Each structure stands twice: as C-alpha cells, then as structure tokens.
Amino acid sequence: MNSIKQFYKQYLQNNKIRYSAQRDKILDVFLNMERHLSIAQIYELVRNKYSHIGYATVYRAMNLICKAGIAEKIDLGDGISRFEHKYGQEHHDHLICVNCGKFIEVIDTQIEELQRQLAKAHKFVLKRHKMQLFGSCCDCVKAAKQSLSVLAKDKQD
Amino acid sequence: MNSIKQFYKQYLQNNKIRYSAQRDKILDVFLNMERHLSIAQIYELVRNKYSHIGYATVYRAMNLICKAGIAEKIDLGDGISRFEHKYGQEHHDHLICVNCGKFIEVIDTQIEELQRQLAKAHKFVLKRHKMQLFGSCCDCVKAAKQSLSVLAKDKQD
DNA sequence: AATGAAACTGATAATCATTTTCACTTATTT
C-alpha cells in the first residue's frame, strides 16, 4: 500500500526490531505532516489516534524513523528538534523566515559545487554540509511595510 | 592597553552594567583562547585564576560578552555551545572535521553572492546565514590511510 | 572615607528537551 511503510517494516525486520501499533501511528503522523514538526507536536497528533501513548515512545519511534533514513532531524539552534521527510528526497538547504518561522527548502547546484571546491582547497574530504539562510519572507516584509505606512499615516497606493 | 577590553568596559558603562574582577578574568580567558571553547572549558580555565568563581557567573559573563558583540555563540548541534571571537572579525563560515573536531574558518565571496541571489529569487530579505561543511581534515585522512595500509600490510612508499 | 541603592556573585533550585530505567505487557520463537 504505502511504499515508505513497506520500506520501514523491512528496515525493522532486517534489524530485528518489532513493529507495533504505536510505531505505526507515529509513522502515519510523520508521513502526513506537511510542516517540520517537533516531538511535542507529533506527540499531540499521535495522541488523537492513540491516547495512551507516552512521550518517550514518540522519541524512540522518531529516532528509529531517522535511523531508517525516512526522517531527518533538523536543528535551528532554538533547542527544539524538528523532523523533515528524507526518504527519496534530494539533499536541500533551508531558507528560514525569522519572523514567522516559515521554511523553504532550496537547492543550488552552483553553491554545492563551490562548497566542494572550497573544501578541496583546504584539503578536506567533504561528507555533508548544512546551510541555513535566515531572513524575512515576502509576506512578513509586506506586513512590516503595511504597519510602517499605517504608523506614518502615509498614503500607500 | 587592550582595545577590546576598553570597548567592553565602554559597552558595560553605556548599559549601566558593572565591571568586576570575575568579568575581567572571564574576558581575559576568552580573549586568549585559540580554539572555540565551551562554557565548561572556560570555567575550568577561569578557575585557575579565580578559584571561587561559580558556573553561573561564567554563563552570565559569556552572554554579556556576546551581547557586547565581542563573542559569538556557535552551535554544532551537539548540544554544547562554544564561543568564537567576533570583535573586528569578518563574518565567516566553518569547515569542521568530524573526526578530530578541528575548525577552519572560511569565507567565500562567490558563495555569499549566490546566497544573496538565492534569497532574492525566493523574495526573502536575507539577514544572515550559517554554513557548515563537515568532513575529514587532511591530517585525519592521512591518519586513516596510514592505519588502513598497516592493516592491509601493504608497502607504503 | 562613609553611605546607600543598584548591580553582582555563588550556591542551589528550576527548567526544558531528551534519554534511561524498570516493572509490566506484547510479540515471536521454540
């Protein structure tokens, strides 16, 4: 039915790890989420389907899903881990709005090439990289301009 | 005597924050450190000069030094904050050896320019960015090759 | 130099995300 779920079950089986109702519900929530959610948010959503689930179980399951290569933990430096889909996804970097927290996933092959060159120039064997561009998204910029012009009582057409 | 210390004292004075022996010692340790140290490491070093100092004081002082723009907290995702010099420093990114933890500070204006373009293409107003390239430094690569060739009992000239 | 208010310090407690522990339950193997 769901190829990712198939893959996950296979991964668990290969590693002698059992499949369970909890793990199934958590995987479902993860697969259906459209944003990058934290453990607390995933916990809340799973709780709707499985009200007796424990917090630690969500942690354990998400760590497993990461190990299986289906999810990736992302760290923005605010002390809260969030998760994003990784299965069948290309590597990408992030544009992050510092106002509303919106994420945009980006990939720039020119930058990637320059990164390889840069590493090479320093005799580094590059394994992976992380790039985050922080700024204000167009919606937040628009909103900020609006409120500025209202404050200044300027005409705005 | 020390222009950074002057600057720091001025910053504190401007903000009605007092100067103290502890803050002085902590600043000294920070200014003299050549690597990116954690709070625990700074605490140990300060302790040599000032054995009664408390852990919290180091946290407080380092946060102040950051606010003054002299230090910057860096986060590698291992849950430990380290600090680097910022005063009079250009922005830079990091090459990080995943084996020995060595840092190399790098700056690539071509990449920076592409980042600006990338943000613009997504209608983002770029404020700052963070780029970390993880890999193995040449020393660690050499060491790894050595031990491999020893294991394989190959000749290595 | 003395004073008093405001800021600082150090020890400790609190917080917060995450991990571990452990008694108990569920699944798999024999």
Place this chain on the structure above:
DNA sequence: AAATAAGTGAAAATGATTATCAGTTTCATT
C-alpha cells in the same frame, strides 16, 4: 503453551542553561 526477546509508559535521570535569592561588591553621592 512456555520461554525468550522486545516494546511500552510512567517516572526518574541527565545535561545544558537560566532563575532565584541571600549575602557581597561597586559606584556615585555625601
């Protein structure tokens, strides 16, 4: 079905960081 292995949930533990608070120090003013 019994034995074995793994999973679960609640609660405790952990580790980095921050807050609290009584006692101390600083600094501007007498």
